[in-house]
Each structure stands twice: as structure tokens, then as C-alpha cells.
Amino acid sequence: MNSNQFQGTLADHAFLAGLAESDIKILTALSFEVRFQEEQIIFREGDPSSFFYLILSGRIALEVLAPGHVLRIQTVGEGEELGWSSLLASVNKQFQARCLEPVTAFAFDGAQIVARCEDDPAFGFRLLRRVLATVADRLRATRLQLLDVYAKRGGGGQ
């Protein structure tokens, strides 16, 4: 993929939709393409949060290791992001990320992104608003998941 194709693909990513070309150029300069194999662990719970990913293809499961078993709590895929905690200082990974399929993604060094946001607060605001929207979406989905709406609730003599 040449740099123009790279920038075009990045601009087409759902997470960045509508962002100005100048912002896309900044992000293009900070990103590189990565590929992961099926079943590959991208990061483990407790790892330092280093990279932020925009997923181009494939599906990744977020897992929590419990004694004797693994809980799969969420999957993310094409058009979504992974690893937003890398944009926060001193936060280690809360979950394990395992590829359920071969995955292609754009990777960004979280520390570099944060440094760029600090240098250019307007860019930082625009980017972090998107991150915040993603976090809010995840929080809403997690709350709904916690409600366990499909659990058996017999009533009315059923």
C-alpha cells in the first residue's frame, strides 16, 4: 500500500469518518499497518497499554481470564477501534485481546498520539471526542449487557 492509498484507507475508516484531511495526514504519519494471525493474542491483561488500533478486517475477542476458564465479554471488528486505554497514561490493559480471525489494522503508538494531541490541542480535541464517543458507546452496551435482559423472569403464572 503506497502512502496515498494508506491515507485513503485511513480516511475511510468509520472511526475517522468526517475528520479533516489535515488531521488524517497527521494520523497517517503516526500509523503503520499490522497483521495478526487467527488465535494470536494482541495483548494480555496487565500488559502496558502501548498501542491503539483501528481495525480494517477480522474480529477480535476481549477476554477475562478466570480460574479454569476464559470469559469472552465482547468482540470488535471492521470499522471499530481497539486499545483506547493506550491514550491514557499509567493504565495497563484490563482485558486480553485474542484474534478470532486473521486481523488487519492500523496501529498507533499511544504515547506518540498523546504527544501530538498536547502539541496541537485542537487536533487532540477532535480526536479525543471520537474516542470519548466510542467509550460512551461501549459503556452503554456494557450497562445493557449487565442488565441480563434475557434472564428467566417467570411471572403472571406462566
Next chain:
Amino acid sequence: MTTFQTTPATSPSEPPGANPMTPLPARLIGVEKETHDTYTLTLEPAAVEGSTIASRFRPGQFSMLYDFGVGELPISISGDPERPEQLVYTIRSVGPVTTSLVTRSPGDSIGVRGPFGTPWPMTEARGKSVLIVAGGIGLAPLRPAIYHILRHRGDYNRLVILYGARSPRDILFKKELSAWGLLPDTQSLVTVDYGGVSWRGHVGVVTTLFKSIRAQPSETYALLCGPEVMMRFALRELQIRGLPKNQIFLSMERNMKCAAGFCGHCQLGPFFVCKDGPVFSSAAIEPWMDLYEA
């Protein structure tokens, strides 16, 4: 003393003279286990004046099933509306009546009243894409709508089926969901709230599938059925994505007893769910969905 003589209301889908309060016996011809707690019952309905409940029902309607000596319950019809020789119900065993119904044997007799209620807007949705959003047992009342679309495929644009279940072992109609996804112009996506390592599919609530929909919102009719909390969240997401309120339909569940609008047990705001529903447009029902009911 004044006595009031009531004339039973006859629903539009009943033959003239039929009494909606009188169960008609139907013979159980099959019980199929769908999941660890959910079963599909197939009944052979009795004919009255040349028609049966199965020949009159429209997708989205329900019947009252009477397990003689145990109790009566409203159950949505989950079978093919164009197979008048059989009545199909998918029942989750959650209490004494449902547990008794799903443990009946072929040859047993079950009382059936109906069909009752409003159907899915299959006529209005013609020429549009149809988005089915189902959660848990909520896929059962939507299956007749899916069968209808598949039998009249040329009348509709894209068909998108989004289904959420609690866990992989709770997924209803698993084989059909897979098969529907292979059909042209059809998306069938399944998600579970909690997955083990053997589950290779999507994990997350059903609204997380919305970003994968390939259909034009203004040209789409959405049909929703599932736990009410799930439908509320789905409704908000669909409105954010630009679906007009009058193109979003929900199937509501309340404590239906008479099914003919007499008893008032299923009242929701100005509506009797048994008679004015169970299928409502979101434009009509949304103001009443956020109300707390004691």
C-alpha cells in the same frame, strides 16, 4: 338488579359467529426441543366453518393456549402463515403453565383461542428493506414475518436479521439463522451477551450489531421483539440512525388474560395490548414505554 349481557367482540381475523372466549381443541402433533429451556409445539387445529386458526393468522398475532386443568397463556404463533394445516408455537419454560405445555405428548389436546392482536406491517413494508431486531424468545413472533418475506421475496428489498441471545446455548432457530444468512440480499447476524471460548461469533448486546447493517434507513421498516429494555435501547439507536418512527414497529408483552379487550389486565396507557397490539408503531407506543409500572 341490572344485569349486563356482553356480546363477545369478534376479531377481524375470526370467522363470523366464532366466540373468542371459547377455546377450540387442537391435537398436539410434535414437540421439538430448540434450546435447553425452549420448545416448539406443532398443533393440528380444528376447523370451524371451513377455516382454522392457522389459516387465518397473520405474522405477529398470538393465540391463547389452554392447558386444560393447568392454565391459559398468550403465546405468539411462530410458524409459517402459509401452512394452514398446522399451528406452531415456540414456548420458553418459565413457570407452571409453560412447563406443563412443553411436557405434553403428541396426541394430547390443547385448547386454542384466537388468533388475536395486530400483525406486523407486511403490506406497508412492501418495496422497502426490512430490519428484524430480535432478542431471546422474541425471535419466535418474528419468524412468521421472516417466512412471509422469504415466500414473497420480490415484494421486499433487503432483509436484515439481527438476533441477540444470552449465551450460545440460548440461540433459538440456530440452523435457520445460518441458512437465512446465505440467501441473496439477506444479512443474518447473531450476537450473545456472554460467550465461552468455543463461541467464534459476535459477543455484545444486539445494538452493537447495528453498525453492520447494510440498508438505507429511510427505506427500511424495522420490526422489533424482545425484552422491553432491549427494545427501548434498540429504538433509540434506530432513531439516531435516521429510521422514521412510523417505520419502526414493536411487539409488546403484558399480562394478557381475556385477549379480547374485556378484562383490562394488559392495559398500557390508552391501549389494551391484546386488542390494540401486540404490534404497535413506535410513533404510537413510545410515550408509554418509559413509564414506570408498579
